[in-house]
Amino acid sequence: MLLLLAGGGFVAYKQAIEPNLPVISPPPSLEAEGPSTGEDLFVHAIFLQDRRLGGVSDIAVGDLDHRAGTEVVVAGVHGAAVIEDERRKYALIPYALDPDRDYARLVEVVDVDGDGECEFLANELHDAGGPVVLMDHTGQVIWESGDVPPSLSAGDVDGDGELEFAGRIDQSVALVETDGTVVWRREIPHAGSVAMADVDGDGLAEIIYFVVKPEEAQVVVTGRDDSGEVVYEATRKQHWATGGFADSFTVCPWPEHGEAAHILTPASRHLVLANLEGGTVIRGSAPGTNIVDYVWGTPVSRGPGTEPYLASLTYSMKFEASFLRLHDAEGSLLFERATSLNDDDALWPGLAAWQPPGEDHEVLLVGGNGKVWRYEMANSAPTSTQ
Numbered sequence: 001m002l003l004l005l006a007g008g009g010f011v012a013y014k015q016a017i018e019p020n021l022p023v024i025s026p027p028p029s030l031e032a033e034g035p036s037t038g039e040d041l042f043v044h045a046i047f048l049q050d051r052r053l054g055g056v057s058d059i060a061v062g063d064l065d066h067r068a069g070t071e072v073v074v075a076g077v078h079g080a081a082v083i084e085d086e087r088r089k090y091a092l093i094p095y096a097l098d099p100d101r102d103y104a105r106l107v108e109v110v111d112v113d114g115d116g117e118c119e120f121l122a123n124e125l126h127d128a129g130g131p132v133v134l135m136d137h138t139g140q141v142i143w144e145s146g147d148v149p150p151s152l153s154a155g156d157v158d159g160d161g162e163l164e165f166a167g168r169i170d171q172s173v174a175l176v177e178t179d180g181t182v183v184w185r186r187e188i189p190h191a192g193s194v195a196m197a198d199v200d201g202d203g204l205a206e207i208i209y210f211v212v213k214p215e216e217a218q219v220v221v222t223g224r225d226d227s228g229e230v231v232y233e234a235t236r237k238q239h240w241a242t243g244g245f246a247d248s249f250t251v252c253p254w255p256e257h258g259e260a261a262h263i264l265t266p267a268s269r270h271l272v273l274a275n276l277e278g279g280t281v282i283r284g285s286a287p288g289t290n291i292v293d294y295v296w297g298t299p300v301s302r303g304p305g306t307e308p309y310l311a312s313l314t315y316s317m318k319f320e321a322s323f324l325r326l327h328d329a330e331g332s333l334l335f336e337r338a339t340s341l342n343d344d345d346a347l348w349p350g351l352a353a354w355q356p357p358g359e360d361h362e363v364l365l366v367g368g369n370g371k372v373w374r375y376e377m378a379n380s381a382p383t384s385t386q
């Protein structure tokens with residue numbers, strides 16, 4: 001509940017800079033007991049359940065521990081789990097963090113030093129005044145800072161194999177060194193979300209952010225390098241993302257377009273996946289979605305020779321709800337499920353595509369309260385043939 005109260009502060013801030021937010025009515029899916037769309041198309045089952053995790057805010061797939069081979073790493077707000085593909089055994093990693101501050105926390109899986117063993121970055125969804133904390137793979141604190149932006153995005157801006165961080169604090173955009181010290185700060189009034197992405201294809205991440213200029217109906221997309229110099233700048237129409245103001249966004253890969261950064265942004269009643277040239281790749285119906293919502297997304301492969309689908313999770317502070325949606329590459333809504341954020345079965349932002357050993361398609365892993373669900377298309381699920 002505290003998350004929601006603090007989230008109200010975020011919406012108030014957004015309304016202060018964007019006084020003309022469209023009025024969005026509650027989506028019908030909020031009234032549905034289960035999925036409101038695609039109930040027959042996707043099946044789901046519990047992948048992992050452990051109350052000690054807390055709400056699962058990130059799921060990562062990769063070689064993220066000292067053993068050879070890939071793991072699924074699940075980061076909750078209280079602890080993490082490292083799951084080996086084959087045996088489905090896992091080790092629980094409790095964090096050395098104050099549990100009373102978990103209401104605003106989102107923990108992400110990152111390999112900060114590039115040594116093949118993951119670290120955990122505890123951010124805040126919005127600025128609730130707590131520190132950002134980087135923890136090692138055992139959950140012990142490496143550094144903790146209240147002087148850095150409350151929510152950091154990670155990327156390697158200088159090519160040394162270690163990740164730096166970027167974020168927005170007050171009216172500034174800041175680059176933060178691997179050790180948690182601030183490298184530079186630039187005053188950027190009205191900057192929205194800040195992310196790390198390679199905007200020019202040179203293999204190095206840039207710090208990107210959008211500034212909305214309502215008077216000119218424009219949004220300016222800026223990319224800065226490790227020294228803070230502007231290396232990319234583009235001015236788009238305010239409704240660049242066909243309906244979105246695009247100042248609240250997340251970076252999302254999209255396989256048909258190589259490794260180039262794509263932006264997933266909430267628009268009015270839609271979700272838009274766009275490239276940095278301003279082209280809309282997917283525009284999917286998403287009733288109830290507002291431009292101030294938070295969104296996370298990932299492509300999910302259906303197997304060789306098929307187009308992936310886009311999985312997204314949206315947090316609506318207005319409706320105190322989260323929405324899981326699956327769109328196909330044409331933007332058709334395949335599946336939709338809404339949950340109340342106050343409910344024990346609330347959906348959390350942890351989203352990952354994972355290819356089970358021996359299968360030719362990926363399944364979608366979705367975070368919950370002390371659990372992870374596995375979603376897959378009904379015609380590809382082993383359980384559906386019984």
Ligand SMILES: [Ca+2]
Nearest residue numbers: 065067068069
């Ligand atoms: Ca491993």
Ligand SMILES: [Ca+2]
Nearest residue numbers: 112113115117
């Ligand atoms: Ca590491």
Ligand SMILES: [Ca+2]
Nearest residue numbers: 156158160162
């Ligand atoms: Ca670096």
Ligand SMILES: [Ca+2]
Nearest residue numbers: 198200202204
């Ligand atoms: Ca670059």
